Amino acid sequence: MAKAYYCTGNDCYKEGNRLSGVEYLIVHSPAVYPAVIRAVSGSNNWYKRWNKPGVEKLVHGFIDDTGVYEFAPHTMACWQIGDSWGNKNCIGYELCELDTREEFEKMWENAAAHYAALCEKNDLPPERVIGHYEAHEKGFASDHSDPAPYFKRFGRTMEDFRSAVRAALGGASAAADAVPASETYTPWAHGTVVNLEKGDLLNVRTGPGVSFGLLPAWPKLAEGNEVDVLARYENGWARVSIRGAEGYVNARYLDIRKQYAVWVGKAANLGGSRLNVRTGPGTGYGLLSAWPKLSEGNLVDVTGESKGWYQVRIAGKYTGWVSREYVIPSP
Ligand SMILES: [Zn+2]
Structure with a gap:
């Protein structure tokens, strides 16, 4: 997915300061349109322009319609937002300004998926994905308007972008929910x-x-x-x-x-019959020969549980299994 194009020639990269934490994920756009400049392709790409001394800025990467390109590791503090707290506590990418709707939609999809992955990795909700201008409103960034004008050109807002990130995350969560507990x-x-x-x-x-x-x-x-x-x-x-x-x-x-808190249970709700005690948790197991049946009101120690069955200890020494439906806590 993301490809590493580390800007080792950039002064910020050479300084190599570490992030203190990741509190926000910043969305930038370079504000050079109508110039269309991609991350690493084309003769005048961002990698070429930033991988050298004297640039005085750096972000964690650039995203365009062809993919995600990492310019610095996620542990590095980048000169991205004109504020020292912001630079030390945020990860940020530039979204390349493209020309056509088709190019824009591809970039948008790449960016939403990547910010969703960053949310997962850093345990941050989509609300922590903010534009440069929103970071300024919160008081930890220089006064820039990006990426609002770029998004506006295609009828979108930062709120729309957060929704896209939420949708990308939602897919992952729905899948996790569908998987039973391990x-x-x-x-x-x-x-x-x-x-x-x-x-x-x-x-x-x-x-x-x-x-x-x-x-x-x-x-x-x-x-x-x-x-x-x-x-x-x-x-x-x-x-x-x-x-x-x-x-x-x-x-x-x-x-x-793991620790089961042993409790005292009572055979109940038998409707006049006796409760089978089996050698394992299921009707496929045979009856426990030492103590094959319990009668209504008999007391047992409940020592474990599996698949709708209780593991019980009878008379302090015989261990067997009974259906959970017929054992209630003894007061
Ligand atoms: Zn910016």
């Missing part, structure tokens, strides 16, 4: 928040991905906070319970300890 913990596992950078907080969202909003009841967790972990998803997110509020966090920041 592991469920029942009743729960214990999770401790770990691996955060110093001073960072962990976002708790309403769904498994950065395109979901923050959980109103409990939007952030700190290093060392403890949660109950209910499920883990194949996209690397986990569903957690925080004092009764259920939300989702990136499981990269959880130390999960």
Whole structure:
């Protein structure tokens, strides 16, 4: 997808300062139209123009109708926005100003997909994708209007661009949702928040991905906070319970300890018959020879759970499995 064309000859690149964090993803356009200049193709391309001393600016890359071109690594602070906090805390790309509607739409699609990927990678919602002029309104950028005039020429706005990014992310989230949990913990596992950078907080969202909003009841967790972990998803997110509020966090920041809290259950709702105790979680397993049946009201220790079945310990020593429908907590 993105190709590396690092501007090693650029003064900013040579200085090589690192970003302190990634708070915003900035959208620029060079404001040279009617000149049409592409990222790396054509005799007068941006790579040629910026990969040399004396340019006094740099962005993380350029995007045009042919693709995404990285001019600097995502860890580098670029001279992109005329403000030192902005330069140290933002990733930014220039969207090449093209001529025809067809060229513009291709560039737009490449850019939306790339900013969606940047949102995923940096755990940022699409609201953090802003134009240079919006960064100025927020007080951490020079007074430029880009990319608004460029977008306007094709009847678009930054709000439209964020919608496109949201749609690109939505596709990924819908796919993640469609995939069943890779592991469920029942009743729960214990999770401790770990691996955060110093001073960072962990976002708790309403769904498994950065395109979901923050959980109103409990939007952030700190290093060392403890949660109950209910499920883990194949996209690397986990569903957690925080004092009764259920939300989702990136499981990269959880130390999960599987532990079943053993409880006392009672055979119930048998309707006059007896409950089969099997050697495994399913009717395909045979009856447990040491204790094949339970009667209404019998007590057991519930020691685990799988696929709608409880693992039970009977009389303190026999371990078998019973259908979850017929066991209730003993008061
Ligand atoms: Zn700009």
